[in-house]
Amino acid sequence: MSRPPGDDPVAAQIRAEIDDHLVTSAEQLQSQGLAADRAHQLSQERFGDPAVITRRCYWIKQGDTLMFRTAVILLLAALCLALGFTTVSSWRSQRQMAQQVAALTEQLRQIAEQKISPPPVAPEPKPLEITGKVYYGSPDKPAAGTEVMICQAFNGEPVRRLTTEANGSFQSAPIAPGDYTLIVSRGDKPPRGVQIQTRPLYVYPATPHAEIEIDAQWRTGAMAVDLSRPLPRIEVPGKFTIDSRLCLALSSNAVRTTRWNTTQPSPDRWPIFLKTTFRPAFGRSADPNERKGAPHVFRAVISNEDIQASSEGILLDGEPNVPAGPCTISATVIADVLPHDFADVPSRVKLGSSGRDPREVPNWLSTEYVLRESMGAVLMGKLSGMKQPNSFELKSAAASPFLLDDAFSEKITISAGGLTRLRIELPDSLATVESQIQELLDSAKKPSDVANALREHNPFIHRAKITVSASEPQ
């Protein structure tokens, strides 16, 4: 324990207090008869060491100050340590940075001194291209000189036209990345105008090369029909003629009327055939099925004579063959009445010719007539006082909608390269078609009578049942 400082007021007060004690004690002893020296000596002995007592008291008094000082000292020490640590850390960081700068400088110097070869150049990306081969039936029958159009898949618009080499191959040369589809013309191969569209091809840097083989073979089969009984034809001289036709409508998902693009549902098979240029000019609403993405419909309107003359196959759309494979077909028998004062004339006869009786019907019950007019139109024209068929008020008797009605359709399969023979059962209602039409003629005195009667019962349209009776190799 250190000695209290001599000039410390606390220590001085302690000394004064102790001195008072010692002097008082000595005075008391002297008053009891002890000599002054002995009294002071005894007083000291009874008190103990005044210096020790003074120091103990001093440090008791300085306890708070001491604690404060200690805290300050500890705080200062901690600050000094922190400062020292920070200084050392900063010094180490600076030294490391200096070392790194030196190393970098050395690397730069080495780079500058050396003739460092430039970084390897990334290889040129492979050009995007489409290659392929077109053939008929098998790869050993190349389609030489065939036009191949590369079209954008999202809208079908062509972006490049190519011609196949002698071996049927083609190469697009570099093209932009994108989704494509190919349209292949079949040249002079029958049927004319039919094109082929391929599945979509995705050409992008990750898949720079699209290759495709295209079989342009138009796989078809012939179709013959047998009727359960002849189509009705009744001629009542001086009154009217009733005649009928068998209407066939066949569609295949493999043959479409317009190019496919990505806005349309994908076909159930690829490639698809496009039959867009051989539509018969049937006039207004002749082909209501001509809508985007719809299958092409092959149609035929045939008579008893046509059936008898086509034992090897009937013509649909003027073609002897129809697409092979699954298809949908409908058979509808239409009947019509030609009043005796109207004449069935070839279409070259001009209606309303001066000096002649104008009551003429051009090509009555021909394919064009059936698809253009409504059955009963001649009768309606007669009642309307017209000199030509009047289909305007007989929309319900038009044949075309019935040809495309799913309720009138059957699913069949056309044998590729063979003859598919169909058995068509004419409905019983056709047996009485004469009496049905006769009843209409007797009851209808004005056009509205016909229209109203047809709403109740239409004697002009009859559904027939189709079954495949045989598939014969051609």
Next chain:
Amino acid sequence: MKTSPDLLRGALEPVLLEVIAGGATYGYEIARAIEQTSGGQLLAQEGTLYPALHRLEQRGLLEAEWALSPEGRQRKHYQLTALGRKERLAMRREWSEFTRAVNLILGIQNVQAAW
């Protein structure tokens, strides 16, 4: 026989509070009062009073003031503070329970509280 310093260390502070409460105010007077009351048993050396007095002062149990003695010397006088008075009573109870327990253990019968 003088009391050993170890025993005195625990008893000195309640003794001082009691003596000061009894009227002694300064060091020598306090020492005389202890000596006379205890028959000279408690204090081996009078100087040992002062560290205890200063501790009690530091704890706020005593307050002191300087005044001139009849002989003309500066003298420090102590008196109990309110806290000191309260602590004195608590120390009395505590000491009484302590000595009773010790006496029971030591087999000393019929011991009454000291205060």
